[in-house]
Amino acid sequence: MTTPNPTANTGAATQTGSAAQPATATQAHAATQASPTAQAHTATQADAASQPSAAPQTVATTAVIPAGQEAAQTTEPAGGRLGIGIGWRAELDLSIARMPGVDWVEVVAENLHAPHLPESLLALRRERAMPVLPHAVSLSLGGAEPLDTARVEHLAELGRALDAPLVSDHVCFVRAGGLDSGHLMPLPRTREALDVLVANVRLAQSIVDVPFALENIAALLEWPENELSEEQFLTELTERTGCLLIIDVANLYANARNVGTDPAAFLDGIPWERLAYVHMAGGVERDGVYHDTHAHPVLPQVLDLLAELRRRTDPPGVLLERDDDYPTDTELAAELAALRATVEL
Numbered sequence: 001m002t003t004p005n006p007t008a009n010t011g012a013a014t015q016t017g018s019a020a021q022p023a024t025a026t027q028a029h030a031a032t033q034a035s036p037t038a039q040a041h042t043a044t045q046a047d048a049a050s051q052p053s054a055a056p057q058t059v060a061t062t063a064v065i066p067a068g069q070e071a072a073q074t075t076e077p078a079g080g081r082l083g084i085g086i087g088w089r090a091e092l093d094l095s096i097a098r099m100p101g102v103d104w105v106e107v108v109a110e111n112l113h114a115p116h117l118p119e120s121l122l123a124l125r126r127e128r129a130m131p132v133l134p135h136a137v138s139l140s141l142g143g144a145e146p147l148d149t150a151r152v153e154h155l156a157e158l159g160r161a162l163d164a165p166l167v168s169d170h171v172c173f174v175r176a177g178g179l180d181s182g183h184l185m186p187l188p189r190t191r192e193a194l195d196v197l198v199a200n201v202r203l204a205q206s207i208v209d210v211p212f213a214l215e216n217i218a219a220l221l222e223w224p225e226n227e228l229s230e231e232q233f234l235t236e237l238t239e240r241t242g243c244l245l246i247i248d249v250a251n252l253y254a255n256a257r258n259v260g261t262d263p264a265a266f267l268d269g270i271p272w273e274r275l276a277y278v279h280m281a282g283g284v285e286r287d288g289v290y291h292d293t294h295a296h297p298v299l300p301q302v303l304d305l306l307a308e309l310r311r312r313t314d315p316p317g318v319l320l321e322r323d324d325d326y327p328t329d330t331e332l333a334a335e336l337a338a339l340r341a342t343v344e345l
């Protein structure tokens with residue numbers, strides 16, 4: 001997995017953070033460009049100047065729920081009851097095919113093309129009726145530049161080809177000014193940035209045929225302009241767009257370790273009726289910094305946070321993300337069993 005690049009973080013920290021004018025050449029750290037999979041969750045590093053978000057504020061909102069996005073407010077989740085899943089990677093395809101205890105898979109949308117889907121993936125749909133959910137990493141929904149609708153069309157086409165119950169990306173931006181960050185970059189949690197994100201999510205929702213979900217990321221830094229806590233930002237996003245949420249518990253742990261997020265406040269503030277599913281992943285702490293590597297076992301502390309989440313809601317699905325240093329089937333199956341034991345109390 002990619003080693004964090006302090007230069008990249010320092011460069012990003014010089015950005016103004018204004019959603020109306022983000023991205024300038026200060027993001028010229030594109031040299032850290034990774035593969036789409038690696039981009040999704042590279043190692044995290046705290047910005048020494050960062051501080052936790054500002055004090056909570058009262059949020060006045062106007063609910064504008066697009067047609068077809070209301071299902072999560074009923075007893076049946078919009079994405080359905082998924083169970084325990086794992087991120088499908090080409091390196092794991094045989095393991096997933098023969099491993100018990102896998103109810104569904106998620107695929108990185110940018111790694112696949114609808115007309116040429118891998119036979120081993122199609123077999124999971126055909127022979128085991130396994131849900132396959134596309135997860136994008138490149139839409140840059142929080143970016144200030146016009147949304148690249150071709151990328152959304154790609155995601156929509158993949159969703160149709162896989163008969164997916166929902167599609168997703170992250171609360172972040174990944175490019176600006178013709179440059180790619182190589183990381184999922186955190187947004188300044190300002191009202192201006194939220195307006196931009198809401199507009200882009202609404203446009204994406206108008207292109208895809210199924211509910212859209214957004215995931216919290218592991219932040220490389222916190223913007224000094226933050227006006228809302230992360231849970232407030234996510235709550236208002238769901239209220240204004242009707243989108244669903246993917247809550248990555250490992251990212252929550254990373255943010256707690258690296259930028260001072262309060263996990264209990266986060267878990268207390270999330271609108272759980274909008275939860276599509278949960279991500280879990282492994283990482284490692286080095287020199288006081290937690291790295292969300294997806295190449296190590298899930299830490300007991302992250303499992304504890306999943307248990308905390310479970311006290312607040314019954315998640316429709318929990319998915320293990322593993323992107324490198326793939327373990328044996330036995331080890332993977334044990335990790336999946338631990339997830340199942342934590343949520344099926």
Ligand SMILES: [Fe+2]
Nearest residue numbers: 215248279321
């Ligand atoms: Fe994730």
